[in-house]
Amino acid sequence: MSETGDYEPPKVWTWDKESGGRFAKINRPVAGPTHDKALPVGKHPMQLYSLGTPNGVKVTVMLEELLARGHSGAEYDAWLINIGEGEQFSSGFVEANPNSKIPALVDHSAETPVRVFESGAILMHLAEKFGEFLPEKAPARTETLSWLFWQMGSAPFLGGGFGHFYAYAPVKLKYPIDRYAMEVKRQLDVLDRHLAENAYMAGPDYTIADMAIWPWYGALVKGLVYDAAEFLQVHDYTNVIRAGRTRFPGANRSGAGAW
Ligand SMILES: N[C@@H](CCC(=O)N[C@@H](CS)C(=O)NCC(=O)O)C(=O)O
DSSP states (O other): OSSOOOOOOOOOOOOTTTTTTTTTTTOOOOSSOSSOOOOOOOSEEEEEOSSSSSHHHHHHHHHHHHHHOGGGOEEEEEEEEEEGGGGGGHHHHHHHHHHHSOOOOOOOESSOOEEESHHHHHHHHHHHHOOOSSHHHHTHHHHHHHHHHHOOOOHIIIIIIIIIIIIIIIOHHHHHHHHHHHHHHHHHHHHHHHHHHOOOTTTSSSOOHHHHHIIIHHHHTTTTTOOOOOTGGGGHHHHHHHHHHHHHHHHHHTTTOOO
């Protein structure tokens, strides 16, 4: 590994298992299970396999919001998947999510259980099933889905890009940190401008778009992820900070932001 910027990529990439960094132990260039282990199944209709990360918390927020609205079909068993120990590579987890990332949901309310992976797809599945937090008709539905997919496309630049190079990489490199800090500040400005004019992401109502966005960007402006609040000068994004305090009830009720 070059630490000085003089790295010349070889003709063919090879896996350097000793690359260092917080996730070096679990990251692999191949998919599929590493060991045989079935997932546990509890007694409730929804079986959630997750962890208290921003992506994981989105689904817990949704399930808690559904329960708060009286949907007993949203009762769930939450099973911890320790991604630091490679539990996302068990055969059972790979059956629930071939992409080996939390969160994964198995919906046992139908005769044949339905697996759902990708947090955005899980939020949509639950929203459609219970008829909540996703408006039925355009344009409100379209706007909700636009912001939901905005989050799914944007957060990898925050987590996998900025967070990785700023907080987890074994060396601090100016080029990637500059590149991703710029993008994350741009994303925060997108949110800030939008929240200056709108109560919630999709307009006047609280939707799954808010549940997806808040665990990432709300935690960022509260200084709860990557310890980057000062570096990114998050206090400049006053509308995001105000929205976090006053407009995202689920975040407070379900402890989002507490990781
Ligand atoms: N796009 C996915 C991302 C999920 C994701 O990146 N999960 C992380 C934790 S936040 C994970 O399971 N990482 C384990 C690994 O990469 O092996 C989603 O929104 O569900």
